[in-house]
Amino acid sequence: MIGRESLILAATLTPNATPRPFMARPFAQPPTPTPTPTSGPCVLTWLKSQDNNTPDLGLFYRLRDFLTQSPQGQRYIELYNAHSPEVLKLLSEDPALRAEAVKVLNLWAPHLKAFLEAKGGEVVITPEQVRVLQTFIEHLAKAADGELQSVILKESARVPWDALSGATMNQAWSAVSGQGLGPAPAKAEATPTPGR
Numbered sequence: 742m743i744g745r746e747s748l749i750l751a752a753t754l755t756p757n758a759t760p761r762p763f764m765a766r767p768f769a770q771p772p773t774p775t776p777t778p779t780s781g782p783c784v785l786t787w788l789k790s791q792d793n794n795t796p797d798l799g800l801f802y803r804l805r806d807f808l809t810q811s812p813q814g815q816r817y818i819e820l821y822n823a824h825s826p827e828v829l830k831l832l833s834e835d836p837a838l839r840a841e842a843v844k845v846l847n848l849w850a851p852h853l854k855a856f857l858e859a860k861g862g863e864v865v866i867t868p869e870q871v872r873v874l875q876t877f878i879e880h881l882a883k884a885a886d887g888e889l890q891s892v893i894l895k896e897s898a899r900v901p902w903d904a905l906s907g908a909t910m911n912q913a914w915s916a917v918s919g920q921g922l923g924p925a926p927a928k929a930e931a932t933p934t935p936g937r
Contacts, residue, residue, distance in 0.1 A: 784829045792843050796850040803857045813918040831884045841877045861910035868906045
């Protein structure tokens with residue numbers, strides 16, 4: 742069934758239609774796009790709503806778009822979608838864990854931006870970045886139960902943590918994705934999520 746607002750919007754956008762005033766129903770909170778369609782609330786969107794220090798979500802839209810270009814990237818997106826609701830629950834219940842998540846995002850955001858702008862060979866991962874990310878993942882795994890904990894531990898075991906410190910972002914992606922060192926990605930532009 743088409744809602745009243747949809748009919749009003751369609752009438753206002755249809756050429757040569759009799760003009761009608763646009764009557765939008767006010768929202769308690771404006772809808773926000775999510776980096777990926779998930780089965781529940783988006784962790785990144787929620788973090789941004791809780792902490793203004795969270796990096797711009799556009800960066801994560803671009804990262805999502807880059808990840809869709811490879812089987813390994815698609816697998817990471819699927820893991821994010823499957824476990825986002827539980828991760829959000831854990832972060833909402835633990836302010837210290839939430840603060841760690843924001844710290845990780847801020848620490849890695851400039852490197853992700855460079856990587857997505859085809860400059861991943863120019864930025865080197867610091868020991869602090871590796872330590873903070875690894876510590877957050879360990880804390881998240883301790884807080885998680887069942888399947889999420891198992892997935893975190895399995896994925897963390899696949900990461901060559903010792904090789905990341907001092908590596909470029911291109912080398913890190915190669916090591917994590919198992920695709921071999923190749924050229925940096927072409928500059929990635931964000932593609933809005935349909936319907937969001």
